[in-house]
Amino acid sequence: MKILVCISHVPDTTSKINFTDGDTKFDTNGVQFVINPNDEFGLTRAMWFKEKQGASVDVVNVGGSETEPTLRKALAIGADSAIRVNTPATDGYAVAKQLASVVKDGGYDLVIAGRESIDYNGGMVPGMLAAMIGANFVTNCISLDVDGTSAKAVREIDGGKETVSTSLPLVIGGQKGLVEESDLRIPNMRGIMMARKKPLTVVEPTDANAETKAVSFEKPAPKGAVKLVDANNIDELVSLLHNEAKVI
Amino acid sequence: MSILVYTESENGKFKKAALEVVSYAKAIADQMGTSVTAVTMNADNAESLGNYGASKVLSIKNEALGNFNAKAYASAIAEAAKQEGSKVVVVSSSADSKYLAPLLAVGLDAGYVSNVVEAPSSTAPFTVKRTAFTNKAFANTEITTDIKIVGLSNNSFGLVESGGTASVEDFAPSLPDSGVNVESVDKATDKVSIADAETVVSGGRGLKGPENWGMIEELAEVLGAATACSKPVSDLGWRPHSEHVGQTGKPVASNLYIAIGISGAIQHLAGINASKVKVVINTDSEAPFFKAADYGIVGDAFEVVPQLIEKLKAFKAENA
Numbered sequence: 117m118k119i120l121v122c123i124s125h126v127p128d129t130t131s132k133i134n135f136t137d138g139d140t141k142f143d144t145n146g147v148q149f150v151i152n153p154n155d156e157f158g159l160t161r162a163m164w165f166k167e168k169q170g171a172s173v174d175v176v177n178v179g180g181s182e183t184e185p186t187l188r189k190a191l192a193i194g195a196d197s198a199i200r201v202n203t204p205a206t207d208g209y210a211v212a213k214q215l216a217s218v219v220k221d222g223g224y225d226l227v228i229a230g231r232e233s234i235d236y237n238g239g240m241v242p243g244m245l246a247a248m249i250g251a252n253f254v255t256n257c258i259s260l261d262v263d264g265t266s267a268k269a270v271r272e273i274d275g276g277k278e279t280v281s282t283s284l285p286l287v288i289g290g291q292k293g294l295v296e297e298s299d300l301r302i303p304n305m306r307g308i309m310m311a312r313k314k315p316l317t318v319v320e321p322t323d324a325n326a327e328t329k330a331v332s333f334e335k336p337a338p339k340g341a342v343k344l345v346d347a348n349n350i351d352e353l354v355s356l357l358h359n360e361a362k363v364i
Numbered sequence: 365m366s367i368l369v370y371t372e373s374e375n376g377k378f379k380k381a382a383l384e385v386v387s388y389a390k391a392i393a394d395q396m397g398t399s400v401t402a403v404t405m406n407a408d409n410a411e412s413l414g415n416y417g418a419s420k421v422l423s424i425k426n427e428a429l430g431n432f433n434a435k436a437y438a439s440a441i442a443e444a445a446k447q448e449g450s451k452v453v454v455v456s457s458s459a460d461s462k463y464l465a466p467l468l469a470v471g472l473d474a475g476y477v478s479n480v481v482e483a484p485s486s487t488a489p490f491t492v493k494r495t496a497f498t499n500k501a502f503a504n505t506e507i508t509t510d511i512k513i514v515g516l517s518n519n520s521f522g523l524v525e526s527g528g529t530a531s532v533e534d535f536a537p538s539l540p541d542s543g544v545n546v547e548s549v550d551k552a553t554d555k556v557s558i559a560d561a562e563t564v565v566s567g568g569r570g571l572k573g574p575e576n577w578g579m580i581e582e583l584a585e586v587l588g589a590a591t592a593c594s595k596p597v598s599d600l601g602w603r604p605h606s607e608h609v610g611q612t613g614k615p616v617a618s619n620l621y622i623a624i625g626i627s628g629a630i631q632h633l634a635g636i637n638a639s640k641v642k643v644v645i646n647t648d649s650e651a652p653f654f655k656a657a658d659y660g661i662v663g664d665a666f667e668v669v670p671q672l673i674e675k676l677k678a679f680k681a682e683n684a
Contacts, residue, residue, distance in 0.1 A: 129611060129631055133500040142497075153612055208466075209475065234498050234611060234634075239478055243434075243466025252543040253434065255463050258605070272614075273432075273549070274459045275557030276606060282544040292612040293605055297595075327475030330503040331491065342644070342654050347663030350671045353643070354679050356659055361641045363563070363620040364587065364679070 117171040117262065117284075120222060121159045122215060122229035122241070123190050124152035124205075125183035129234065135333045142235075142333070151186055154230025158290035160300055161260060162228055163194045169262070172196050174222065178205045178214045184316065191311035192303030198314070203321035206329075208236075212244035213324035219249050224285070225265075231256050231289040236330075239289070246287035254280060258293025366401040366420065367393045368450035370441050372458060373407035380523070380560060381456040383416050387524040388516050389454040390417025391483045396452070403444045403535070405429050405437065414530030416523065422447075422535035429539070431546040432460050438467035440537040445472055445511070447535075452490075453513045457617075458559055465515055474511035481520040498611055499637035517638065518559060519617050558609060561590035563620040564639070566609060568594040570625020570646060570665060574602035579669045580624065586676045592616065594626045610635035624665045628653025645669065 127133070127147045134143040151159070165171040175190040177183045178201040187198040199222075201214045219227055227246075232239035239255075246253030252267075254260075258277065259270035265284045270277050272293065288294075303311070345353045357364045369389040371382035389400045402418040404410050406429060410421040422444050429436060441464070445453050453468065455461040457479060469476035480492045481502070489506045492514060496503040507513075558564055565584040567577060577591075584591045591607060598608035609616045611631040621639035625646060626632060633656050636642070644657040645668050654660045661668055 127497075129498075129634060133497045135501070157612075207475075209469070212466075236496050236503070237479055237498060239462050240466040240469065240476055243463065244470050247467045247470035253467070254544060255434075256459055268547075271463075272459065272606060273551065274559035275555065276549065276551030278432075278549045278551075279547045280544050281547050292608075297599060297612075327469075327507065327509045328477055329506045329508060330496075331506050332504045333496070334502045334504070335500070336502070339656070339658075342657045342660045344654075344660050344662065347661050347668055350661075350668065350675045353659060353661065353672070354675045357620070357641070357643070358679065358683075361620070361658065363641045364676070 117165065117169065117226060118222065118224045119162045119165060119171050119173045119226045119228065120219060120224040121155065121162050121173060121175045121190070121195065122227065123155050123159070123175045123177045123187060124230060124233040125149050125177055125179055125186040126152045126233050126235040133335070139333050140331070149186055151189060152230050152233045154232060154234070154291050156300060157292050157294045158228035158230060158288065159190055159193060159195065161290065161294040163301070164295070165262065166194065174199060176201065176215065176218050178203060178211045180204055187316060188311050189303060191314045191316070192307040193301050194307065196314065198316040200316065200318050201321055202318050207326040208238040208240040209244060209327040210324040212241045212248060214321055215241070215245050216248040217322040218319070219245070226262065226284060227251070227287045228290050229288065231291045242287050242289040249285070251285040251287045252282045253287045254282060255289030257288045257290050260288060260294060366399045366448050366450055367396070367452045367454060368441070368445045368448055369400060369402050369418070369454040370461065371402045371404050371407065371413060372456060372460065373404060376406060376408040378407060378412070379458070381458055381518050383523050384518065384521055385454050385456050385516050386413050386416040386418050388483065388521045390524065390526060392452055392454070392487070393417070395484065395487050401448050401450070402530070403441055405440070410532045411530050414528045415525050417526045417528060418530045419528065421530050421532045423532050424535050424537065426536070426539070433542045433544060433546070434460070434464040434467055435544065436539050436542045438464040438471055439540050441468055442471040443537040444535060451511055453511070455513065455515050457515055457518050461515065465513055469513050472511050472513070473509065474513045475507040475509040476513040476515065477505050477507055478515035479517045480514050481517050483521070495638060498634040500634070517617055519562065519619060556588065556590040558590045558592055558607070558614050558616060561618055563587045563589035563622070564592050564609070564616050564618045565589045565622045565624070566592035566594065566626060567597060567624050568626030569596045577603070579673065583622070583669055583673050586673055586680065594632055623653055623657070624669060626653060627651040628656055
């Protein structure tokens with residue numbers, strides 16, 4: 117089985133979010149970038165398929181050279197090789213289109229992406245990719261098993277979960293549950309040394325026009341200070357929620 | 365040219381999010397000088413959508429669509445959009461709608477923007493405001509394609525009753541091979557889901573153990589709320605993973621979010637920040653959640669929550 121794991125290069129959760137150029141660009145100054153958490157669960161599940169079922173695992177990112185350390189980290193975790201499509205990630209559609217070209221060229225059976233990235237939160241790349249390449253698609257995926265060309269997946273739904281059967285070729289929108297947080301791997305020194313020697317191929321982009329464009333960004337209005345209510349005066353809280361916040 | 369809106373139902377009954385997306389579609393239709401057509405799947409009382417602004421309903425009744433299937437639903441909605449010549453399609457932010465929307469976007473060659481929180485600031489160019497950076501910012505986003513798909517964030521627009529009426533037409537789209545088959549569904553039917561809830565009551569490690577969740581459930585019942593939990597609580601197995609809210613769990617965008625014994629790690633706050641009013645109850649006045657909350661009580665949950673339940677019961681009895 118040939119697996120491709122899509123890796124989004126995102127600001128760490130604790131990053132301060134600021135914008136530059138008249139609030140039109142994300143300010144990367146001082147921001148630490150990491151593998152998108154939803155992708156990391158998928159990558160770790162892919163390593164399980166590699167170790168238990170002899171799958172090969174490649175990772176891919178659509179972005180400039182600044183994303184290479186993130187791809188190297190994925191290689192240090194255990195992926196076999198990495199591909200970087202040399203073009204900025206402009207919108208979900210354009211990224212999906214680039215990925216579709218990589219999947220077609222590489223003949224992958226299973227593509228694992230995160231259900232969404234934690235920066236733009238579009239949640240559209242895996243689904244668009246599946247539609248473009250004519251593969252089956254399961255998102256919000258919290259469990260995945262593959263046997264030959266058949267697959268069984270569990271999808272989180274509003275208020276519960278759903279078990280589905282499907283077949284390869286398959287695209288997954290993964291999240292926590294594919295593996296647990298305690299299963300995530302921190303690259304060790306040997307992994308980091310090996311990652312330096314693994315292939316990281318830069319491919320030039322295919323034609324793809326974005327369909328959407330973030331014209332400007334804004335931050336939420338600063339929140340007022342918390343109103344503290346005395347623990348012995350619960351009546352006041354009920355009154356505030358009713359009369360002031362109007363939520364009960 | 366009408367605005368097409370996909371309205372979700374469960375066991376024939378419209379979800380609240382369905383009424384909200386119709387209300388929202390009506391606002392866009394008014395801006396663009398057109399009307400709203402809704403698509404329903406095995407829903408009863410389709411004409412009731414008229415009250416929220418739909419003037420026409422394409423009613424699909426097909427047993428093959430009894431279980432949600434993203435590909436089949438997307439294909440049916442695409443066919444409806446083509447029939448109506450719709451240039452704008454509106455969907456909700458439910459798990460199902462977010463699943464089908466990217467497929468629909470490719471099927472219609474449409475640009476898709478998710479997590480939209482307001483009516484378009486302009487319809488030419490078509491520009492909407494969406495949340496980004498896990499609720500730490502908004503992005504004003506232009507859709508440049510001929511057909512546009514807008515995914516509305518739940519609880520962001522509200523319900524607007526217009527008192528209109530809708531004509532209902534049967535609609536029988538052709539269905540593709542679905543490729544993904546539902547084997548089983550495991551869902552608590554007697555509880556409000558986190559996605560649909562107007563109020564969410566959430567517990568953290570401060571509650572000390574799963575045996576203490578009785579008061580969380582009772583408080584939720586009094587408020588008609590969904591129950592949720594922090595990540596450590598689901599990692600410890602005190603509560604099911606489906607209750608975990610936060611960055612790697614479910615997102616919450618309720619009107620009222622009550623956090624009990626949750627310190628407020630940044631990953632947790634990122635997932636619940638879209639909630640309008642946040643209340644925190646915690647013994648530690650230095651807990652980061654107090655910086656994110658609107659109302660706070662520094663106190664022991666085991667003393668505060670039972671009192672809150674009693675006071676809310678009395679309040680409800682008075683205001684019933």
